[in-house]
Amino acid sequence: MAWFIVPYRLRQRGERTIRYCAMDDYTRAIQAEKGAWDEIEIVGNMALVKVDAPTPVLNQIRRDPDFFEIVNNLQDADRDTLNGIREKMQSLGYSEKEIQTTLGDDLSVVTQKQVVEFFAQRSQLGYYDAARGEVVLEEQKAATKPVDEVEKIIREAKR
Amino acid sequence: MTPTAGLIDQFNRANDSVLGTGWTEGDILGISGITLQVNSNQANNGSGATSIARRSTTYGPDSEFYMDIPTLPGNGEWIGFFVRCTPTTNTNGYVVEIYNDGGSQDIYIFRVTSNSNTQLGAALTNAAQAGDSLMIQAVGSSINIERQRSGTWSVIATRTDSTYNSAGYIGFYGNGTTFRLDNAGGGDYIAPSGGTEYTQSVSGTVTGGGAVIKRTNKVTAGTTSATGALVKRLARTLGGSVSWVGSLSSALNLIAQYALEFYGDDGGQNYNSMSILLEDGVDPYPINMPANQTIEMKFRALAADNTATAADARYSHPLTDWDSWDDTWGRVLGLSRSGANLVLCFGVAGVSGTWATIYGTTNVGDGEWHDVALTYNRTTGAVVIWLDGVQEASGTFDAQDWDYPAGYVNPDGSYNNRAVFMREKHGVGELTVGALDEIRFSNIIRYTSSYTPAARFDIDANTTGLYHLDEGSGTTSVDATGNNPDAVLHVGGTPEGPVWISTATVFTQVLTATVSAAGAVAKQTQRAIAATTSGAGALVKQVARALGGSMSGAGLLTNVRVYVLALAGSVTGAGALARETRKMFIGSSSAAGTLARATARTISGTVTSGGAVVKQAQRAVSGTVTSSGAVIKQTQRTMAAAASAAGALVKQAARTLGGSLTGAGLLDASLNAGAFFVELMGGVTGTGALGRQTQRTIDGTASGAGAVSRQIGRGLAGSMTGAGALSASRLYTVIVAGAASAAGTLTRQTNKALAGVMSGAGTINRQVRRLLAGASSLIGALVTTFGGAIQPGKANVSDRATGTTTTRDAALYQASAHDSMEE
Secondary structure: EEEEEEEEEEEEEOEEEEEEEHHHHHHEEEHHOOEEEEEOOOOOOEEEEEOOOOOOHHHHOOOOOOOEEEEEEEHHHOOOHHHHHHHHHHOOOHHHOOOOOOOOOOOOHHOOHHHHHHHEEEEEEEEEEEOEEEEEEEEEEEOOOOOOHHHHHHHHOOO | OOOOEEEOOOOOOOOOOOOOOOOOEEEEOOOOOEEEEOOOOOEEEEOOOEEEEEOOOOOOOOOOEEEEEOOOOOOOOOEEEEEEEEEOOOOOEEEEEEEEEEOEEHHHEEEEEEEEEEEEOOOEEEOOOOOOOEEEEEEEEEEEEEEEEEEEEEEEEEEEOOOOOOOOOEEEEEEEOOOOOEEEEEOOOOOOOOOOOOOOOEOOEEOOOOOOOEEEOOOOOEEOOOOOEEEEEEEEOOOOOOOOOOOOOOOOOOOOOEEEEEEOOOOOOOOOOEEOOOOOOOEEOOOOOOOOOEEEEEEEEHHOOOOOOOOHHHHHHEEEEEOOOOOOOOOOEEEEHHHHHHEEEEEEEEHHHHHEEEOOOOOOOEEEEEEEEEEEEOOOOOEEEEEEEEEEEEEEEEOOOOOOOOOOOOOOOOOEEEEEEOOOOOOOOOOOOEEEEEEEEOOOOOOOOOOOOOOOOOOOOOOEEOOOOOOOOOOOOOOOOOOOOOOOEOOOOOOEEEEEOOOOOOOOEEEOOEEEOOEOOOOOOOOOOOEEEEOOOOOEEOOOOOEOOEOOOOOOOOOOOOOOEEEEOOOOOOOOOOOOOOOEEEEEEEOOOOOOEOOOEEOOOOEOOOOOEEEEEEEOOOOOOOOOEEEEEEEOOOEOOOOOOOEEOOOOEEOOOOOOOOOOOOOOOOOOOOOOOOEEOOEEOOOOOOEEEEEEEEOEOOOOOOOOEEEEEOOOOOOOOOOOOOOOOOHHHOOOOHHHHOOOEEEEEEEEEEOOOOOOOOOOOEEEEEOOOOOEEEOEEEEOOOOOOEEEOOOOOOOOOOOOOOOOOOOOOOOOHHHHHOO
């Protein structure tokens, strides 16, 4: 089981361009092993994704260079990993002040769930604008899909 | 889970290049293809390009759409179903799509923003099979995907997205030519309430499919709105609406409900009757009481089968006989003829063989079930007969105990200590042909004002006896209170009776709301439908009483044989009332064939389409008959308004037509010599409008050629302006008050006066026996004879024989040698 921040990608289906969470590129592999995943659309054309799959599948996913994993055990994470999380937060528009207010100065003392919920605070609707040939991101807003909903959907998908 | 909305389209129709009514193609989700079509009773795509169809109205926001998928899309092709999609340009909404990815039928869920898809969550790989059904259902922020496989629906995915929460369009699209879809359904999502209720009231709403799978014995005060919500029956009142396909569609009687049919022949004994013992020789049974009381029951009889005109209740056709020979507490509740009607009556035995009797006035001999209650006030002697919950008759009798004294033995007469039903107990009076059901005895005066009779009586603290007559076999019927002996059936006679009959009463009381879906009430409603029934086939069989609202769908009441009371609203669908309405039809009948057979009483509204009342309206049509062939045979009484289309009244109007006949061929084959007996208040303006005769007055004008081609027995108050009007008239006995101005207008004769001017050549070819008040100014206006006087100065004509007239252009060619001149 792992949490990732992954980008949205585009694929063609006929004349249509479909925007999809890049984790879907691994859906067949995940479901082949009776796994499941679900997402929360967050800001910056990114998705916060939980994957429940065997380690080999997770390792395959981890090799995707566009994916950023939120490690499970932050206490044991090295400085680079923790800084990487902080930088990811900042790259998605969260200020240092927001990070410190919510999580404090030291990410090694917070839990993975706290970090996940931090990433899930805000969402930003995106869609592919065929006329402009690019993804359009609308205004950021408070997230409407709770992290627990992701957990629930994965549980039900694995039944 | 199952769909909550009914089927929309089963595509069971001829192949067509478009999907047809209710569908709008090619204008939503940025898809312009319009090649979806009906093919072999399914929907498919006529070309490889993606095509789309939406329902023409919006649903939701909570809504659903589903279809069967007999054939999946081919490799690299897809199909999709959508909900909450709006507007039609730059559409937002939600979609479920099946995409064939190299043989893997993967399911995707999309949020659509301005025609552009964003996938929600993981695809469901290889998740569809041919023969599955798939549904997308948007409820709040949940987008549920449900699949039916092997007859079972299950949720296969849920996505949470609250971006679009507006009502929108539902529909489907497809790419490629491989897929086949069928049985589209959907619409507003109805939240299930769950639960079942079997024996008591449902005070709220039944909204979930299958929520009440079997029956509700009592009141459902709310609404049932989901498919199959009340799958079998509702024995009592449904206060709300039935709005979905299949509701009450299998209305089967779970409680065995029977009645007893009696045939009126006692075989010289006591056959075709039933009796209940009133005392055991020591004590009276509870139904035999010296107190206030109510006796009530259901009965059905035909006037034609019960013909006795009773001098008093003793000689009526008894419903129940409580007489004791020569004793003054005896009493009979029965039926008596009053003219053609069968009415209720009740009488009590008095001294010296007198029987004071009160009578009802309402005809109960219509073959329909009626509820009768008789209340007796022991203190005042007041008796009231209640018919179908309304006071029918009342009277005051001696205030006395009505009980049969326990242990008393009357030496004369038979069955004195029994209540006998459907036969005069002593064998000196009548039997009753008809049916009986639900007999209840009470020790109170249950009714003091109008009430709605219960379809099936219940026991309460004041019930002294209750016989449901629901055994269905055997020769006894049990008292549901357990306090009285069984009712005994005296079976015999020719025909042998009584016999058990199934009453099959499915929907026995009032449906006050709307039946809007096809097949919603598949069998019968014995009482009123106050509102509207608008779906085809909604009331397939019968409504025994009133339909207060409108019937607007084709095929409503298509097999109706009995529609005995009022239809207050309109019948707008073709064939809606295929057979008959026995009484009043207040509204309009506007579609062809709507009243295919008889309307026995009044049509106060309009009949606007051809063939609407194919056979007869026995009484008045107060509205207009405007279309050709609308009343093909006869109207026996008044038609107050106009008949304006050709052939509207093809045969006869026996009495008055208050309006005009303006179309050619109206009444053109009036076979009855007295076809139009009384009066045509308006004009006859169409050619051949009155093909034969009017025995009385036409107050208006006959202006079309040949409009009255044979005769008018009395006056024509207006003018005749068309050539050949009355072209074969041999008898025109009274007066033509206006002018005959066209050539040949009166081909033969007018027996009396023509008050106006004859201005057309050959206007009256033969004779006018009396007065011609106006001028005859053209040659040959009176070709043959002139039987009456021509007023001096008025006949501006000359006699060709004598040559003495001033005008050579004579109108009277052969008049000189005749009596008229001698006068």
